[in-house]
Amino acid sequence: MSAEVPSALVRHTSHGDGPRYVVWEITLRCDLGCKHCGSRAGHARDDELSTDECLDVVGQLHELGVAEVTLIGGEAYLREDWDLIARAITDRGMRCGITTGGRGLDDDRVRRAVDAGVSTISVSIDGLERTHDLQRGATGSFRAALDACERIAKSSMRLATNTQINRLSMPELVALADLLHEVGSKAWQIQLTVPMGRAADRADLLLQPHDLLELFPLLVWIKREKLTPRDIRLFPGNNIGYFGPYEQELRYGGASGTHWTSCGAGRACLGLESDGKLKGCPSLPTDRYGGGLVRETPIAELIRREPIAHLGARTAADLWGYCGTCYYADVCRAGCSWTGHVLMGRPGNNPYCIHRQLDHERRGLRERLVRVETAPGVPFDHGRFTTELEPLGPAPERATILGVDLAEVLAMGRERAGAFDAPESKRRLRVV
Numbered sequence: 001m002s003a004e005v006p007s008a009l010v011r012h013t014s015h016g017d018g019p020r021y022v023v024w025e026i027t028l029r030c031d032l033g034c035k036h037c038g039s040r041a042g043h044a045r046d047d048e049l050s051t052d053e054c055l056d057v058v059g060q061l062h063e064l065g066v067a068e069v070t071l072i073g074g075e076a077y078l079r080e081d082w083d084l085i086a087r088a089i090t091d092r093g094m095r096c097g098i099t100t101g102g103r104g105l106d107d108d109r110v111r112r113a114v115d116a117g118v119s120t121i122s123v124s125i126d127g128l129e130r131t132h133d134l135q136r137g138a139t140g141s142f143r144a145a146l147d148a149c150e151r152i153a154k155s156s157m158r159l160a161t162n163t164q165i166n167r168l169s170m171p172e173l174v175a176l177a178d179l180l181h182e183v184g185s186k187a188w189q190i191q192l193t194v195p196m197g198r199a200a201d202r203a204d205l206l207l208q209p210h211d212l213l214e215l216f217p218l219l220v221w222i223k224r225e226k227l228t229p230r231d232i233r234l235f236p237g238n239n240i241g242y243f244g245p246y247e248q249e250l251r252y253g254g255a256s257g258t259h260w261t262s263c264g265a266g267r268a269c270l271g272l273e274s275d276g277k278l279k280g281c282p283s284l285p286t287d288r289y290g291g292g293l294v295r296e297t298p299i300a301e302l303i304r305r306e307p308i309a310h311l312g313a314r315t316a317a318d319l320w321g322y323c324g325t326c327y328y329a330d331v332c333r334a335g336c337s338w339t340g341h342v343l344m345g346r347p348g349n350n351p352y353c354i355h356r357q358l359d360h361e362r363r364g365l366r367e368r369l370v371r372v373e374t375a376p377g378v379p380f381d382h383g384r385f386t387t388e389l390e391p392l393g394p395a396p397e398r399a400t401i402l403g404v405d406l407a408e409v410l411a412m413g414r415e416r417a418g419a420f421d422a423p424e425s426k427r428r429l430r431v432v
């Protein structure tokens, strides 16, 4: 894992003797209204941790041996004391990063981040202009994000970027890779949009599992041709995998021969919500995986209790569906728990897997999500899907990425306002 880049979104290659990485939502207040926001952020939670409670948490994380803390929201900078918390983290010798939509990351906030010792800020860019603005729920958010990138790149901090991959952004990934180079990004974290929070209300945004057959070769091409030559590191999220011909090439550190070794929730990482609820991973549904309040119980005790203690330690015997029969079951354990849970209602069976989709393809089949339950409408909620296998059908006459000609995808420039207006995109995204 990188010393500089938030690692919860990176495939785990080892799990040490306790959580080393924490993603901390310090407020749920937000200045955007993203359509894929898992926490349905907007307003602060009731009873968010006070400054003193936050500083106490920082001390506890240090005692636990945590090496890196990423502050998120909502928007972390909308809390008045965000840089005080960041300073406390770095004063204890832990790395501090921030993930942001960047809409209000002005010169003053960048300066405060530098003064607090923040090492990396990762700005979310979810497509070209119209695609990004549509998903972020605010016109002008794309330009604001690029302005924030420029400010960070000019500072002493490291600029990273992160992108959600879904039906709107996938055909724009090549153009985005060029854009990241232009703005000076040193690292690119990518992850699949999964149906949690507001994204659960927009099932039409999601990739179908069989779309991974187009996505993975595209990512390899982008890494080889657009990123590595420009010294931009690609960090595929924990829901972009698993095994098969792309594992070595895509996974960060792949050349060292390491490989995916299952979910690290509670073992390698922790997530903390702004009212003090602790989880094994920030992405997990709160109702099922909330492990108690840090203002009531020491973190060291909470991580020894269920539901945090054993989530990442499931065995092949806990897997079900296709994953229960998989050759890689022992080592993979159905990949990302969060992704499996929000798709299928519980972990242990994960259709967002390239090995699985390649196997279906070999048998002339493809796997499709079918929604059977909608989400209730609270932070970190989800509905439920099943999957169906259907005939693969004849090979397309021309190479396309979600219906967009490959030649057009490869030639797409940032001046294009976004694939959203193109007829093929309207077909991909049936409800807008």
Ligand code: SF4
Residues within 6 Å of the ligand: 242, 243, 322, 323, 324, 326, 327, 328, 329, 332, 333, 334, 335, 349, 350, 352, 353, 354, 355, 356
């Ligand atoms: S099918 Fe399931 S267990 Fe097998 S590699 Fe994919 S996610 Fe892992």
Ligand code: SF4
Residues within 6 Å of the ligand: 008, 009, 238, 239, 262, 263, 264, 265, 266, 269, 280, 281, 282, 283, 284, 335, 336, 337, 338, 339
């Ligand atoms: S659920 Fe597990 S694999 Fe998925 S992001 Fe969280 S820690 Fe990583």
